[in-house]
Amino acid sequence: MVSVRLEKVTKRFGKVVAINNVSLEIEDGKLYVLLGPSGGGKTTTLYLIAGIYKPTSGRVYFDEKDVTDLTPAERNVGLVFQNYALYPHMKVYDNIAFPLRLRKEPKSKIDSKVHEVAKFLRIENLLDRYPHQLSGGQQQRVALARALVKEPSVLLLDEPLSNLDALLRVYIRAELKRMQQDLGITSVYVTHDQSEALAIADKIVVINKGVVQQEGTPEQIYENPRNVFVATFIGNPPMNIVKGSVLEDGTIETTGSRLTPPAAMAEKIRKLGLKTILMAFRPENAVVSEHPMEGKFSPLGELFEVEPLGRDAVVTVTVGEFVIKVVMPTKEAMKLRIGSKVYVNIDPNTIKYFDPNTELNLEYIEA
């Protein structure tokens, strides 16, 4: 097991900059998730760690060892591709044994290792089948077995669940997390699914436009996004964003309602000289009701739609030019009338403030 370090890594494909000056440290034995929209550079980052791509500039380290110029094989990484990339003409046994045979390990040792990993992943009964005879979930396990059998220093997973159906995905997700903890293997997991990332990550690295947007624990990322992109990418539904103007007395006015920010925040806003500001809050930190609630920031809007999702419902309210989504108990939500005037009661302590120009969270700015 090793830690992985990217140092000012840039990767260009012709004129396109896929990864721009990324520095990143992946701790030994931890599960890191690279999260971002497609085309954001997360798979490129993974391939740079694997050695499939060579950085245009910058270095890659495994522990203290510079591996920038090493081949994928010399780095000893295990990689599970999104499409599994099993060898279609080989049986499952030979697929798993392939990396060991290339290392010229003795036959008996190969045999025991293949059976060991197959048993671990519960695919022992599939060893003499061909990949096309397996289901998607089984193929996925075989790909995982092939990656694990060589006891890699780093396990790399490129959207490993995206080809499975929704139900299976949730099961295998838990299994992957358990397996990673049992083996204590340094892992990098790429996904565009924020709920998947929140569910399994020790740490999440949000990547977009070739740049790391934020790095932190799932909790940090969820509770305190560093910028507007992260705020609107994480969460289902994501954070609501409302624009307001800062008045002379330090209060913020939006769509006819006034909010007094906490004193420290008001001070920061004043120091930065912001005239307008973006306020963001999570859908679960607000309640929609027919009357304004005590101690809340309650802009008035019109109820657009209610979508019951079992226990909770997503309530959509239009407040001025903004569309706000609130998650609240279905029972409460069903009492509201579509098209009626309602108040969105936001817990003021959960509101995050962003600079509209830099789109940065003010909590991350020194003023």
Place this chain on the structure above:
Amino acid sequence: MMPETTDVETINRRRMNVVLGVAVLLASSPILISYFVLIASSFTNQMITGGIMGQLIFTLQNWVLFFEGKLTVTAASVLSFWNILHYILNTFIVAFGVMIVVTVLATLAGYACSRMRFKGRKFLIQLLILLHAFPGVSLIIAVYALYIFSKQPLPQNLWTFYAFLYVIVARAALEVPMDVWIMKGFFDKVPWEVEWSALIDGASRIKVWKDIILPLVKPGIAAIAIFSFMAGWGALIYVMVFLPATEKTLATYIAGLLAGGSLEVVHLPIVAAAGTFYLIPTLAFFTFVRRYMLQTSLSGIKG
């Protein structure tokens, strides 16, 4: 009466099959009849043509005479059994030669065109199609001139060997462009991830190509092997032009029998026997290679 099936999309399968079968049979009847006449004539005392059906007698004599090198039932042999054997061997040399050259070149070049990024790649790929559009005959004067120039410096005892080599390479050159194109298509279907997987597993580039990529494009290789074998087996003009008069192949031998006034002299059922024999290796080779052509499975790789 209402038909049993009521689903809009259901076509009566059995009736469909009968209709298709009859249609295919009708469409291919000219070819089937030709082959029947050829093969049956080789076993009878005279050609099977209209109106003489009653006088046909089954015989193996044509085959015996063909292998003895005789052209008529009565006249003395012009050639011997060894000459015929020699022609057969020559045909195999040319056919397998063309097949090997084409298969090796097209597989390597197809891989390069599919996987490697180099300058002029796109232009080259377009050129391949254009090259295929040139009929081989139109090139023959230039190819012949090149042959004469290139053979001069060689010692005379190598000229026959060189002639074979030249025929094989020249005939193969006509086949290569299209087959490179075909192989490129097969290589394109193999996802990069499979190659990367093998590289990560520790295989060298060559090993990946040999152990992972090649087995996946086997159907393509089988197809171009058949095409190029048949091209070599049936090569007529290039063989006639470049091989010395004594070095015939079955194609030039049979063509010779039918040309230049010999048609009135030869006993046609012997030619039919020669023609039938000429078909056998192609059929055998096709049957052997066919099972590889259908063996394509890229599953286990979800896209």
